[in-house]
Amino acid sequence: MTDLLIQNARIVNEGREFDGDLRIRGDRIETIGTGLSARPGEKVLNANGRVLMPGVIDAQVHFREPGMEYKGNLDTEPAAAVAGGVTSYLDMPNTKPPALSNDVLEDKYTRAAGRSRANFGFYFGASNDNLENIRRINPKTTPGLKIFMGASTGNMLVDDPAVLEGMFADCPTPIITHCEDTPMIDAEIAKARAIYGEDIPVDLHGEIRSRAACFKSTELAISMAKRFDTSLHVLHISTAEELMLFSPGPVMGKRITAETCVHFLHFAREDYARLGNLIKCNPAIKEASDRAALLRAVAEDRVDVLATDHAPHTWDEKQQKYEKAPSGLPLVQFFLVCALQKVRDGHFSLPHLVRKICHAPAQRFDIADRGFLREGYFADLVLVEPDGGTTVTRESVVSRCGWSPFEGERFDARVAATFVNGELAWNGSQLVGPPIGRRLEFAR
Template sequence: MTSLLIKNARIVNEGREFEGDLRVRGDRIEQIGSGLSARDGETVRDAGGRWLLPGVVDAQVHFREPGLEHKGDLATEPAAAVAGGVTSYLEMPNTKPPTLDNDALEDKYRRAAGRSRANFGFYFGASNDNLENVKRINPATTPGLKIFMGASTGNMLVDDPAILDAMFRECRVPIITHCEDTPMIDAEMAKARAKYGDDIPVDLHGVIRSREACIKSTRLAIELAKRHGTALHVLHISTAEELMLFEPGPVDGKQITAETCVHFLHFARPDYATRGNFIKCNPAIKETSDRAAIIRAVAEDRVDVLATDHAPHTLAEKEQPYLTAPSGLPLVQDFLSCALQKVHDGHFSLPHLVKKVAHAPAIRFGITERGFLREGYFADFVLVDPDAPFTVRREDVLSKCGWSPFEGETFRSRVAATYVNGQLAWDGRQLVGAPQGRRLAFAR
């Protein structure tokens, strides 16, 4: 069994920062302490004061397989993820075919095995006609049930009120919601087309996919969850008003939790002028005031989880006019470096960020023995060089789509190494070794 000793690290875990060492034996963390001595035959790595963090758990990604592999797949996107410090991910069900039954769910797990460099879990999907499948979900097999309470691809929009009510009543796993009111969006789109025809400016995306559409749908999800006592997690909060629907405080014990995404901390409506469709996503990036409110909500624990909603599309697809360009951004590779900008800028502490990207998603979704640096837990961790600025370049992008919304941005900190199940997956410059990702277990 292999043994690795990380020496002289700045360990950041469970609200603390301290100088220390970490020993890995096999795929587990064996010991955390200070002044640990190397054993015979043990590999020793001097961290040189770099930050040692638990591996990031990205609770919202779209890796596109099966059916959309021209955009990304379960090999390419996890490769980009480990380069960004993401060691585990929870992937969405709107593939082709969508993940609407147990057979489709298990097919995804089979596809990821031996190919994914990061650990993997897959959400079950909801539709207007799969309530019986939802009732048969095995809670140990999935982090949750994804419900699109707003526009979606394929047949995954749940807009039948009786079915929606039954989903919240019957579901035995956390419900994960995309909240936008489709009729309100359609009405705004009709207004824009009446004024601009097919030449709608992209900076109207946040007007068309309006704050009112988000607020109305989020209120409905919360109402249903309270009525039925359902565990609810509302995804990618994008407006200041929605934030006030959630209670601040620790994620432990909350029935209803909120998530936002790293691009909502970074971009705002003025950025459409230079980024155009490359920051077109659903829900839409909105006003500068919304961005400021979201950052504050992360700091005060009103937002529980920070994720990416990584959703790659090809360059050719994004270069189409606004009406035909798809929504979604590839984000996993620079997730951690982008989020760390808010630590450098003093908005919240490094331990607080670690809570949002590692501890909280592991707690919320019952992920077994991951998300923390603890003796006996799986050895998923990241070394970060805090003072190593780099500029995001298209030629460095590992996602299959080959572009990044952050191109030209300079981030102050970079991922120096990523370890998955005790094995080096990224050495700061390139991918290392064979894929080590494993199926996640959920304690339910």
């Protein structure tokens, strides 16, 4: 490993912005200060006033391996992550096979070792028939238990009330939920088929996967968490109504927390006319008023974590008719620059954003020694050029699917460098060095 001194940076960390220097020794941050001088043999990087922040932790991704490697895998999607300043990720269990047992969970960790450019953690999955496996989870092996309380692929929809109660009562880790009410969705899709047949307009997606379906399921999850005193984290909040179910305040003081995703802060219903199935996701992108409410909720700490729900599908899959086109957007590579645009637009401050995408994920999921610029912590860092500019083109996409819903857009900021475990992984234009991502440790 190479020792490195980063000088003349605009450091953003733990609610502060200040000019300073940071020394990396091995895979850790050794010193944060001002006026640090280079040691003999030490490499020096002059940041020239660019922003230095902790590496982003994306707490919700679908990197598709095992079973769907033609969409993305543990080589390509972590590469896209570090190209966008994401140094750690938490991957969802709905792979093939799904991570419903410890054996499958450990197989995913084995697959990622030596291949993933970013640090990795994998969620345990829930089904109607794996409650005993859940009770035996070792909390140090996974960030949490993912429950699909709404439509999902395979057998991962948990709709047995007794099983749900058992999970909320006995799970030894935080529970992470996808909340949509399946019967309500099924009723709406039946209505749409009766009117449109196979030609359902995609801009009805937010009505089919309705705000009422989201609210009902989220309200159920929260009521169960309160009943059993469960540590609950509700994923990808998409409506203004759901936000009222959560309390503002610091993430560390909460048993029930909320997440939203960057695409809900960026797109709204009018964008279906331009992008169609390219922005079809579950839960659905809804109205501009919901987008505005979510931006306010991030600013007031009602939403605790901002993530992507990165979910690559092939271009051809997305060109199918509405019902056959799969849901999900590839977002991890442009997550940070898109979120930084919301700072530029005045919705919240840069230190506030760093809290949502770096500090809070580490705190909520007990990730050891990451998510902050602290002496002794792992040197996962991002150097950002605020006015460097990022124009999203098809050619710039690193994800295996090869496309982005942001194509043609220009963001003001640019990721100038990404460091993972003390080593340069992205130099602003290309990937650098071998994959050195590590298995995340959970301090429980």
